[in-house]
Amino acid sequence: MRAESKFLQLMGRIQDGYRMTQEECAYLLSFDERSLEAAITRGVADAMSREKFGNKGLVFGQIGVEVAPCAGRCRFCSFSEEFTTFTAHSLTDEELMAKADNFCSTGELYALALMVLHDTSFDRTLSVISRVRERIPSTTQIMINMGDFTYSQAEELRAAGANGSYHVWRLGEGTDTIFTKEERFATIENIKKAGLDLYYCCEPIGPEHTPEQMAEQIIKGVDYECFQHGAMRRVLVPHSSLAYLGQISELRLAQITGVVTLLALHSPQITSVGVHEPNKLGITSGANAIYAETGSNPRDTEQETTGSHGLTIEDCKRMYAECGFEI
Numbered sequence: 001m002r003a004e005s006k007f008l009q010l011m012g013r014i015q016d017g018y019r020m021t022q023e024e025c026a027y028l029l030s031f032d033e034r035s036l037e038a039a040i041t042r043g044v045a046d047a048m049s050r051e052k053f054g055n056k057g058l059v060f061g062q063i064g065v066e067v068a069p070c071a072g073r074c075r076f077c078s079f080s081e082e083f084t085t086f087t088a089h090s091l092t093d094e095e096l097m098a099k100a101d102n103f104c105s106t107g108e109l110y111a112l113a114l115m116v117l118h119d120t121s122f123d124r125t126l127s128v129i130s131r132v133r134e135r136i137p138s139t140t141q142i143m144i145n146m147g148d149f150t151y152s153q154a155e156e157l158r159a160a161g162a163n164g165s166y167h168v169w170r171l172g173e174g175t176d177t178i179f180t181k182e183e184r185f186a187t188i189e190n191i192k193k194a195g196l197d198l199y200y201c202c203e204p205i206g207p208e209h210t211p212e213q214m215a216e217q218i219i220k221g222v223d224y225e226c227f228q229h230g231a232m233r234r235v236l237v238p239h240s241s242l243a244y245l246g247q248i249s250e251l252r253l254a255q256i257t258g259v260v261t262l263l264a265l266h267s268p269q270i271t272s273v274g275v276h277e278p279n280k281l282g283i284t285s286g287a288n289a290i291y292a293e294t295g296s297n298p299r300d301t302e303q304e305t306t307g308s309h310g311l312t313i314e315d316c317k318r319m320y321a322e323c324g325f326e327i
């Protein structure tokens, strides 16, 4: 069995520093995840990533601050008011501080993500950021994961203590969500203009997404000079309106993570590549960023994700250790 010569030539050029085009990205994604080409993609991405990032794995934490039936109605999200089984619940200040302490007291966390809902009030969002900022070590970055916002709101987020924001033009935007790509891009541009770090990702990947769709979405993140790129599969939420489509395998997710890594390594602005949810195939295919999670989680049907989908910091460290990383 031999890999395609066109493929091997492209891999050689990437190893020499070449940034692939969108078409070449789609080409790499077009191979079956069980193919020799996919295995080589993952292996090269792993070796190059370990070299660039010094074989260091980063642990991030995410606190889901709120849960409620969400008017955003994204067809893959367990909070969508169309099919959610959740009732509204917000962490109290005491609960929020306890979760922040639990994640940050050892100082090991690179960054703490705070996730609120699409319709969480902006004042509540600012209050969550500023309270957590006062509480956690100044060396721990804060990243906010929220709905779309204006430039002046981006500046307020930064003034409250946020260092970055997770925002993505998602696969299926406008068809699986009620949001337009123009709204998503406007927020991404506000993040960049306000000097916040842009956390981006190829998500939520389902079996129906083509290599071309993924390549276009991945390249956008690189072109926007994101701070963190990554790959996330759509987790099958049993009662969601996209459940019938199923989900991709961890092996396919790892292959996509490898392709994202091979692009990210040639972008000076990208400092890490995430894989969501954390798994060993992903972190041995180029990813060097995984998230521990607590509170609500749009990929989970439990109100408290720790012990369900969410890993603890110790779980993440153990996963890295098993895969030969320093943390």
Ligand code: SF4
Binding pocket: 070, 071, 072, 073, 074, 077, 078, 079, 080, 081, 117, 118, 147, 298
């Ligand atoms: S992804 Fe965000 S906007 Fe969409 S339903 Fe879930 S919480 Fe709401």
